[in-house]
Amino acid sequence: MLRSFSYVSDHTGFCGTVKNSPADFVVTEIEVPEHLFRGTRAESPRKTSNAPPELSSRCRHQPQKLRAGPPAPCAEACGGAPSPSGRAGGGCAAPPNKKQREGEPELKSGQEEASILDSLLGKPVSELLNKFACSLKDAWDLENNADAGTREFSLGPILDKKNRADLHSAVREKFPFLVTVTKGSEMIVKGNADYRELCQLVTEKETSDFFKFLDAKLENSTFSFEPDRNKEHRKVVHHFINRKFGKLLETKSFTVTDVNDQPNMSIMVRFREKSWSRKRSAGAFQEKQDIYTAFTLQKENLETLEAIGLLAAELGVLPSDFSYTGIKDKKAITYQPMVVKKVTPERLKEIGSKMEKKGMRIHNIHSACQHLRLGQLKGNHFDIVVRDLKHHGHDYSADLKERISEAMENVETKGFVNYYGPQRFGQGQNVQTDQIGLALLSEKMVKAVKLFFTPEDSDDPVNNAKRYFLQTEDAKGTLVMLPEFKVREKMLLRALNRYGVNHEGCTKGWLNIPHSMRIFYVHAYCSKIWNEAASYRLKIYGSKVVEGDLVFSEENDESISLNDKVHVITALEESANKYSINQVVLPMVGHSIKYPSNKVGQWYHERLSKDELQMCKFRVSSLQLNIPGCYRPILKNVQNLSYFLEGSEKGIEDSHLNESKVSLHLSFDLDPSCYATVCLREIMKCDF
Incomplete structure (x- = not known):
């Protein structure tokens, strides 16, 4: 992807082999200084022979400004959500007079609810509440957006008990994705995490209708989800409702007839006997506070998202329940902090040995308070070995040691072009990730799905399943062929099986995988x-x-x-x-x-x-x-650069004759969203 692109310096450089093995490319995330967070005591890190450098184990509270110096204009590869004040074009993602998102309920549900809120809160506070609801929904649409779960809006003290009850009802009626809680006499509004999670399983219209059914608490009433032929998907929906609302609701699958008079299955929900009369707010259905467990993930020869898929499949949670601050290289040994929701430290420890067989180790497991956010890091530290050192072509006009010294001095002084590295685009893959991105931006949903399922040339279960799908468009058959850890592929295929491999079905398929x-x-x-x-x-x-x-x-x-x-x-x-x-x-x-x-x-x-x-x-x-x-x-600088040559004395002294005997060991730090391979490209004048 970077071939023929520009360099900053004009030194000659040298050749060598990078990422000869994962151990030759070690990445350790530099976390935000601990004093920026209020701390809690963490458990001792797990004892292993390959334990990483001690990383921060602090409790994450409200996000604070992380940079000590001037703010970087772009968070992690533009993937992190900038602060509300820093993001241009804020407000509702769907502007006034524009078509709403498909299947999404209107934020303004009617004059009646608006007038109730205006009368109870006063128009200024009511308008601020509306803006909060819009901005929260917008934040849910941004990358990772874990911080959206911590946002709250105070309606102020509401002393009258009846007014508080009316406010609870009016807010929930107008904004089904919000919950209200009372602290003393103060009413607080925040996002409903259960609503957001259900949106990842069914359409937002179904989610909105389900929560309205839940709030109404009508005796003998029932609610039915859309017909769904996929047994595994129905099982996930059953599990969600039983886990979240099991003491209040019960579910069952029943046979229905679709528009073509064909039998299909649907999930029906009803209140358990007498439970409908319980006077509880929707926010109280969450029986205990969400559990967050922080840990350091060590992985080898795995992409970050692939590693999360494996962990999610083993723990029985969604990939979106994991948060992290950046994507790490595949062909490397990497250490990065993560937080997983709905999993206890004890449960995470239980899967340690299984994960080691899949190229992962889990260190420093401890309880946390909330998610991590993309860009919430100081940078990354790299320890790299470049082997098989050689001159470019037949250029022996200077000693190889001099070439290396000149290159290091130039890059340390002048920096490097801040390109995105080849791994961002799926280096070596038949389909580059940017091709899928272009198809999505062009709203060519079927093309995007087929690019997503384009196999590599290897003969393994994953690529065989992808090959089968492209040949047959048999989503159900492909589901059976795919390994369990391919969570995103399976999510997409379930929707395709349900809605078909057409524009509408592929759109719903993309909506079925995490926003990130x-x-x-x-x-x-x-x-x-x-x-x-x-x-x-x-x-x-x-x-x-x-x-x-x-x-x-x-x-x-x-x-x-x-x-x-x-x-x-x-x-x-x-x-x-x-x-x-x-x-x-x-x-x-x-x-x-x-x-x-x-x-x-x-x-x-x-x-x-x-x-x-x-x-x-x-x-x-x-x-x-x-x-x-x-x-x-455009340009970035490298920090704390150091290096040394390793090899026989004869090889180092006479390196143009014994080049392969010498290897270069480098150590340096880079800011977030900078790529070590791009820095190495500038040093060596080589494309990788």
Whole structure:
């Protein structure tokens, strides 16, 4: 993906083998300093011979500003949700007068509920509540968005008991995805985690209708989900309702006839005998506070999302119950903090030996208070070995040691181009992740599904199942063939089995997998465009800062919006050399960013037109995807760089004759969203 792209320095570099084995590429996440969180005592880390460096084991409370210096304009690969003040184009994801997301209930359910809320709260507070509900829904649509679960809105003290009861009913009627709780006389509103979880299993309309049925508590009433032929999917829905509301509700599957007079199965829910009369708010159905368990995941030769799929299958939870701060390399040994919801520390310890057989170790298990967020890290530390050192071609004009020394000095001084690394695009795969992202942005849902199921050339159960699906479109048969740990594939296939391999069915299939996975593909496409834009910018203007470039303000004020922190260089500033190339940023495409006002801005528009996205709004409402965009520095610096050569004395002294006897050991730190392979590319002048 980076071949022919630009470099910062003009040193010669050298050749070598990177990632010869996972042990040659070790990544350890640098966590946020512990003093930024209020702490609790953690359990001792699990004793193993390969224990990672001691990582933070603090309880995560309300997210705080994490950066000590100027804020980076782009969180983890633009995947993390920026703060509300920093994200351009905030508010409801579905703007006024626009078509609502498919199957989503309207936020404004009627004049009656609005007037009740206005009369009980007063119009100003009622409007603030409406904005809170909109922003929470918007946050649920952003990457990982675990912090949305901690958001609360106070309605203030409501002293009258009847008024509190009326408010509970009115809020829940207008906003089914919210719950209200009373602390003393103060009423607090927050997102309903159970509503959000059920949305991952059935449509949002079904979820909304189910919770309205739950709130009504009508004697002898029942609720039925849409017909569903998939037994495994019905089992998951049964399990969810019994786990969350088992003391109040009971479920059973019964036979129905569909529009074609064919037999089908549906799940019916009813209140247990006399339980309908219990006067309890929906928020009280959650019998105990959500459990969060933090741990350090050590993995080898596994993608982060693949590792989560394996863990989720073993623990019987959803992949979306895991949170993490960044995606780590596959061909490496990596250490990263994670938090899993609804799993106790004891349960996590039980699966340790099984996970070791699958390339994972679980360390430092302890209770936590909430999810992690993407971008909630200081960076990553890398320990890398480059083997089989050689000169480029037949260039022996300098000693290999001199070539290495020159390269290290240049990169430490000048930095490297901040490209997204090849692993972001599925290096070596038949279908790159950005191709799927483009299909999703173009709303070509069937094409996106078929790209998703395009097999690799290997002959194994996963690729054989994918091959079978493309040949037959038999979703049910493919489900049987796929291993259990392929959770996302199975989620998608269940929807395809239920709705068909057509535009509607494939749309619902994509909605069936976690939001973070859907938007991952779109961000891969945006990353590809950014890489090409950075290469073009350096090719035509070099390291000179020119009129129309964008620079990011170092103003450390969260009340200033992201776009207001981006400044367009004037002709006067260019002639005065006011800014350096290290301050120049380029936009990640989205609906709320500004483009450079020079040739680079024109290039963006032409490039998007090439992919027929010139009219793209970067909102795919049918998939609940909202891509506001962000900004990323063109250049980045490496920190704490150190290295040494290992090999025989003869090999080091006479390295151009005994090159293969020498290996290079490097150690350095990079900021979040920076790629070590890209830094190595600049050092060695090699494409990987």
